[in-house]
Amino acid sequence: MPQTTQAAVQSLVDRAIKLGDRQLAADIRAFAQQRQFGLVFEHNRPERMRLYGKKVGRGDVVQVLPERGKKEDAESQLLWLVKSVSGGVAELEPYRTLAYDENDGEPREAALEDVVAVAEYDQPIYAGLRETGRVERGGDKPYQVVINGENYHALETLAFAYAGKVDCIYIDPPYNTGARDWKYNNDYVGGDDAYRHSKWLAFMERRLKLAKQLLNPQDSVLIVTIDEKEYARLELLLESVFPNATGIQTVSITINKNGVARGNQFKRADEYAIFCFIGDAAPCQVDRKLYSVEFGELEEKVAADESGSRSQRKVRWEWLLRGGPNAARTARPNLFYPIYIDEKTATIRELGESLSLEQDWTKFPEKPGLRAIWPIRTDGREATWRISQGALQAKLDRGCAKVGEYNKKSDRYSLLYLGDSQEERLKNGEIKLVGKAEDGSLLLEEQGERSAIPTTVWSGTQFSAGEYGSRYIKRFIGERHFTFPKSLYATELSLASVIADKPDALVVDFFSGSGTTAHAVMRLNHQDGGRRRSISITNNEVSEDEAKKLTKRGLRQGDPEWEALGICQYVTKPRVTAAITGKTPDGDPIKGDYKFTDEFPMADGFEENAVFYDLTYQDPDAVELGVAFEEIAPLLWLRAGSHGLVIEREAAGYEVADAYGVLFDFAAINGFAEAAKAAGVGCAYVVTDDTARYASVKAQLPGVDVVRLYENYLQSFKIAAEDAVR
Structure with a gap:
């Protein structure tokens, strides 16, 4: 793929640095910033996010919610600065800065229950996680993780645990069709909004920059699905955010062969999946017979193919x-x-x-x-x-x-x-016998002609969004409503195309909706015995119509009755749970079989584990003093691989779990080092503000990822906020 102009500029900067001329590199950057290449849009429109659940205190910027029973209006969008809090009442004064001077009101008071903290995207926040449930059927396998929270802040949170460690990010963002399907600054964006495209692009750019921090720069893939309304702008945006990507390709997926009417336009029958390859990443071979894929002509796997060794499929037992x-x-x-x-x-x-x-x-x-x-x-x-x-x-x-x-x-x-179907394939030559192991079992390998790299056009019944999206999800969660879920098999094939050869891959979806990505990851694990992990981030919003009904009842976001109907609580958690247990939320066995590949009863479920979290907002001073450990604890567990036990509370001296340990008191260093080595932990956390003590722990635990608390945690969020405005 030829370099973009922006990539060429970056190449010149890199060359200048290698030559040791940092002034030249700075001059090139300064010149480049005066020019706008490729996609041009309004970057500086602010994006404000309400921090529901954050305890409001002096110095916070807040908004005052409308009276119960009334809808949001211009008044509820004004910003206020909290001067003091006393007796459940906040004393407020208008919040004014060089960038914001819209509030010309007088100082006022408001009940704490009527105010909600607000942060702009470039302001550092400090987050934690609070567990809300789990399902365990996978023994010692790592957990599939579902996080309920604003995805921008959740991405900042994951940067602490997974910077540079993610193998694949798959997202299905709002398509910006003008159908009021997404919010910007707590208000739906309609088709008549003159800044609709700029808002969407700014919204996406900020999240993609955070996503870039997570992806493994040596070998990873970003997959974004989109329709024709924004795909051209999205491709340009991806080129801008990922100038060093080794390839960006768009795949057309037929999701409704009959098409959907679009007024006086052509019927829309497909949507697009844009694959952004980073480092050494490349498409995997996929088994076309198992997937029953109607790709048309495929690139066959041949012996001379250099990528063949990384794409061979194992025979499944x-x-x-x-x-x-x-x-x-x-x-x-x-x-x-x-x-x-x-x-x-x-x-x-x-x-x-x-x-x-x-x-x-x-x-x-x-x-x-x-x-x-x-x-x-x-x-x-x-x-x-x-x-x-x-x-x-x-x-x-x-x-x-x-x-x-x-x-x-x-x-x-x-x-x-070896299943009967696999034995039949062995008989007809689709599986090759290469010998016998010492225990007498057969040594087998797939025949190469079964595998192929997909083309950029996918067309088959398994990609139908109606049949294997909307109607499929009802098998798992009944009549609970969710609009436009992806076909499970379209998502599964998208992931298989890039991580089929990575049985321990880490996958992130920060627009996870109903949880299709987590479901697809578990399907892939079932097929080859993999231990792939997924992290699904979704918010707990309700639909616009549901919000109107709840508001009329005097309810607000945050109320239990409101939250119970949100996407995460009402759809995502039940769907992931049902997929694992094989039972609906009512306790009935799920009817039907999985199709196309790895066919088995849905009621069998999966041998997997899952844990569910709510995103919380922490006081950085409380974190630094060590009094917020319980909600920081899940992040330590995630960074250590999300398997085994969680160290939930501070202990005297130290605590060691399956995958990691925490040294709370440096005086216990010798016992901690011995216990950590005996357990074979891969990660160790040290609570200290002394650099020498931290270095001492690192010296005693060679080969272990030693992390300093709470400095590394706090610094991670500061860096994320700084990167958001670069």
């Missing part, structure tokens, strides 16, 4: 342990039996008899030299194996069953077998 709500021992007692393995050779040696429901498996006698593996879930529930002893023995004889990985922490073995 199934978990022998049955999952889902129909997996209980009581449902199929004949499939509850012991499997005896030899731990020294990691082989299956014998298959035991089925136990009746009355028999207690814990009292069943062991066999000398062997270990009995029972179909017990990670949470202790009794389940069943997927196939009978006879069928399993036949697969063992063919080399199509084996012992999987051993989890040292949980002291559990996984047992795997």
Whole structure:
């Protein structure tokens, strides 16, 4: 891809720095800033964000909410400075700066319950997370994370935990169609707004700049879906924000083959996914037969393809342990039996008899030299194996069953077998037999001709937004309303096209809506046994119509009745939970099967974990003094990999969990270092304002990511705010 003019300027700056002439580099930058290349729009329109839930104090900038039962108006958009707070009342005076002089009112008082703190995008905020629930079915796998909060501030928060660590960002932002589908400064943007495009571009640019901080500069991809209203401007904006991207390509996806009427225009049948490749990132090979993709002509995988080694798909072996709500021992007692393995050779040696429901498996006698593996879930529930002893023995004889990985922490073995469909593919040559392992199991690999790099036009029934978006989501959350969800399979293929070869990928979606991205990530994990993580950020807004109804009832944002109907609480959390458990919010098994690839009952759910958070706003002084640890704690856990236990509260001396540790008192350094090494933690936090003490901890823990609290936390938010205006 040829360099943009802006990229060429940056190249000159880089060359000047390499030559040691920093003055020349500064002169080139100064000249470039006097010119506007490519996309031109109004950058300096302010974006103000209400900090619902933040405790209002002296010095805060606030807005006064309308009386209950009345809608927002010009008066409620005025800014006020809090002079003092006493007895539940805030004393306010008009807030005026060089950039803002709209409030010409007189000083006034307002009840604290009627005021809400406000921050402009370039003002540093200090955020934390408060857990609101979790679902656990994935053992020691990392958690899928859902954050309810304003996405700009949530991105600033993630910069502390994940700067430069994210493999893929997938977003489906508001399309700016003029249909009042998004807000700017707490007001919907209509089609008659003369600054509609500039507001949208400024809104997007600020978030993309923060997203850029998260992406791995060596190898990552940003995916943005959009329709024809803004795609041309969006491509130019991406070129501006990511001048060093190695490639930007647009894929057309047919989401409604019949088209949607657009007045006196052509019917719209497709939308676009723009892929922005960074560093060494490149499209992955995808299995076209499994996806049933109607790509047309595809770029076939050939032996000479240099990217082939990074894109080969593994042959999938199934978990022998049955999952889902129909997996209980009581449902199929004949499939509850012991499997005896030899731990020294990691082989299956014998298959035991089925136990009746009355028999207690814990009292069943062991066999000398062997270990009995029972179909017990990670949470202790009794389940069943997927196939009978006879069928399993036949697969063992063919080399199509084996012992999987051993989890040292949980002291559990996984047992795997090759499904009938995979054996059929082996027979017809779609899977190649390359040998046998020491345990007698088959060594297999996919035949190359099954894989291909997609073209830039995707057309197939699985991409239908109606069939596999709007109607699909009802299977999981019933009649709870959500407009325009993406097709699960369109999102899944978008992600697979760039992270199929990254089983531990970290994916972020900061316009997550109903949670389709998290759902797709879990589907990919199910297909290849991956441990990919997703972080889904959504707010808890209600629709415009719902807001009018709630306002008439005298309710406001923040009230429990209002929040219960917001996107995150009403749609995202229930959808992610249902996908994992296989049950609707009413407790009924989800009807139907997944299609196109990896077909299995939706009621089986996923062997995954998920945790849900609300974004909170912290006082930086309280953070620095260490009295806000409980809401900073989840960020420490996220940075350490989001798996295992969370250190929720301060402890005397230190605390060590599965993946990280926190040293609260430097006097306990020796014990902390020993405990951290014994646990094999990858991250350590040190609460100290002494540089020498911090360096001492780093020296004792080589190879460990040692982070200084609370300086690193506070500095992260300051940097994020500064980068927003660059």
